[in-house]
Amino acid sequence: DTAVSQTPKYLVTQMGNDKSIKCEQNLGHDTMYWYKQDSKKFLKIMFSYNNKELIINETVPNRFSPKSPDKAHLNLHINSLELGDSAVYFCASTPATNEKLFFGSGTQLSVL
Amino acid sequence: GQNIDQPTEMTATEGAIVQINCTYQTSGFNGLFWYQQHAGEAPTFLSYNVLDGLEEKGRFSSFLSRSKGYSYLLLKELQMKDSASYLCAVRPTYNFNKFYFGSGTKLNVKP
Numbered sequence: 653d654t655a656v657s658q659t660p661k662y663l664v665t666q667m668g669n670d671k672s673i674k675c676e677q678n679l680g681h682d683t684m685y686w687y688k689q690d691s692k693k694f695l696k697i698m699f700s701y702n703n704k705e706l707i708i709n710e711t712v713p714n715r716f717s718p719k720s721p722d723k724a725h726l727n728l729h730i731n732s733l734e735l736g737d738s739a740v741y742f743c744a745s746t747p748a749t750n751e752k753l754f755f756g757s758g759t760q761l762s763v764l
Numbered sequence: 765g766q767n768i769d770q771p772t773e774m775t776a777t778e779g780a781i782v783q784i785n786c787t788y789q790t791s792g793f794n795g796l797f798w799y800q801q802h803a804g805e806a807p808t809f810l811s812y813n814v815l816d817g818l819e820e821k822g823r824f825s826s827f828l829s830r831s832k833g834y835s836y837l838l839l840k841e842l843q844m845k846d847s848a849s850y851l852c853a854v855r856p857t858y859n860f861n862k863f864y865f866g867s868g869t870k871l872n873v874k875p
Contacts, residue, residue, distance in 0.1 A: 683861055693849055695807070695865040707861055742806060750860055752797065755806035 655679070658743045658756035665733055666764055672729045673759045675743030683707075684726040685744040685753070686718060695742070701726055733763045766790050768866035770852050775872045776842055784837045784850050784869045792857030798826050798837045799851040801868065807851055810837070839871075847873045 658675040665671055677684065685708075686698040700708035701720040715731045726743060743756040767789040776782040788796070795814045799807035813819055813828035813835060825838040837850055849868040856862055 687865075692867055693801075693851075693870075694867040695851060695853075697862060697864070700861050702861065708859070746861070750855070751795075751812055752809040753799075753807070753863060755808070757806050 656743055656745055656754050656756040658741075658759055660759060661757065662760050662762075664762045664764065667733055667735060669733050670729070670731045671733060671761070672727055673741055673743075673761075675726045675728070675756055677724055677743075677745040677754070677756075679745060679747070679754060681745035681747050681754070682723055683746045683748075683750070684720065684723070685746075686726065686728050687742040687744060687755075689740040689742060689758070691739070699726075699728075730761075733761075735763050737761060738763045766854060766856065766864040768852055768854055768864060770850075770866040770869045772867070773870045773872070775874060778842055778844060778873055778875050780842050781838065781840050782842060782871065784839070784852075784871065786835045786837070786852030786866060788833050788835070788852070788854050788866075790833075790854050790856050790864070793830060793854065794857045794860065795855040796826075796828055796835045797853040797855070797863065798824075798835075799853065799865075801849045801851060803848070810850075842873050844873050844875070847871060 656677040683702045685700045699718040703723045704720045740758045744753040798810040801807040811826040823840045851868045852866040853863045
């Protein structure tokens with residue numbers, strides 16, 4: 653199936669831990685994103701990469717570090733997790749025309 | 765900056781028509797998008813407007829007025845499966861890769 657896939661689906665962890673979320677797309681898109689959706693369903697852009705190069709960094713704490721080893725992959729590493737990091741994190745990609753975002757199924761992160 | 769407003773929640777009856785409004789203020793405009801998000805799932809693309817007017821796609825239509833900073837999503841012949849959140853998003857001219865989302869409108873369709 654052609655899609656944006658991210659793992660894990662659920663992530664439950666303690667404050668202070670470090671965790672990673674992985675994302676892969678096989679749609680041939682050049683641009684990938686991380687979005688955070690909070691409990692009020694507000695979807696906020698965090699980062700974007702175009703062909704492995706960081707193009708958007710929306711004032712996210714530097715505990716969050718994205719990494720794009722190639723244009724089909726965009727991972728998110730979070731250090732020293734805090735309670736406020738609890739949210740659903742969505743990976744997404746867009747084709748060159750940028751007419752729409754294709755989202756992964758989301759990772760629900762719960763920090764206890 | 766971006767400011768996007770939508771009603772928080774709406775309720776409508778199966779078979780009816782519902783209009784979900786979105787107003788926006790943006791420093792430069794390069795497209796307005798509507799996404800549907802069912803509970804616990806990813807948002808999926810519904811429509812895209814960059815010029816004024818109505819875009820129709822089956823039971824769903826989206827309207828844009830750039831001078832008024834206003835859009836609406838019109839859903840006809842409502843079905844129970846249309847119960848979902850509807851997210852309005854704006855893309856600014858200064859960055860073609862940015863999509864700013866409103867907080868979404870939760871639509872409840874009742875029998």
